[in-house]
Amino acid sequence: xxxxxxxxxxxxxxxxxxxxxxxxxxxxxxDVGSTKIEGFDREGGYGAFxxxxxxxxxxxxxxxxxxxxxxxxxxxxRGDVTIDQLDLSVIGTLPLSNGFDVYGRLGYNRLxxxxxxxxxxxxxxxxxxxxxxxxxxxxxxxxxxRLEVQKPSSDATRILAGVAFAF
Numbered sequence: 782x783x784x785x786x787x788x789x790x791x792x793x794x795x796x797x798x799x800x801x802x803x804x805x806x807x808x809x810x811x812d813v814g815s816t817k818i819e820g821f822d823r824e825g826g827y828g829a830f831x832x833x834x835x836x837x838x839x840x841x842x843x844x845x846x847x848x849x850x851x852x853x854x855x856x857x858x859r860g861d862v863t864i865d866q867l868d869l870s871v872i873g874t875l876p877l878s879n880g881f882d883v884y885g886r887l888g889y890n891r892l893x894x895x896x897x898x899x900x901x902x903x904x905x906x907x908x909x910x911x912x913x914x915x916x917x918x919x920x921x922x923x924x925x926x927r928l929e930v931q932k933p934s935s936d937a938t939r940i941l942a943g944v945a946f947a948f
Contacts, residue, residue, distance in 0.1 A: 806947075809945065812829075813941065814826050830845075844868050873887075883917075887910070887911070890910075893905070914929065923948075
């Protein structure tokens with residue numbers, strides 16, 4: 782009986798050690814944020830991202846985000862405006878103590894705006910460099926939270942909070 786319990790304990794310890802040693806390189810997550818764009822009030826937004834960690838310090842990440850989705854009225858004229866962001870970035874991370882880290886982002890993004898005003902529809906897109914700074918915290922080897930400030934264009938600033946799950 783003792784040998785069976787000891788063997789089971791050794792197998793559990795060995796399997797948990799193997800899981801702890803093997804970092805998961807892929808991650809996916811969601812975020813919510815606020816985007817300040819010249820000419821618009823602060824708008825809520827949301828998005829999703831997918832990434833690959835080459836090591837503890839370097840990752841590549843792509844994402845889709847809805848920056849603005851608003852309706853406005855000016856007298857009898859009604860309009861809808863949406864702005865979407867599609868991005869690809871390299872992320873450099875500096876691990877700190879107790880699960881905290883700071884990171885920087887440098888990449889490319891495509892912003893696409895669509896407006897429908899009084900029955901007239903228009904689309905416009907712009908491609909820009911994307912950069913940002915953030916801070917993260919790992920709750921576990923699988924769950925990581927982050928808070929970030931991004932500049933998707935010269936007239937826009939985005940503040941977001943997100944959570945990522947490694948797999």
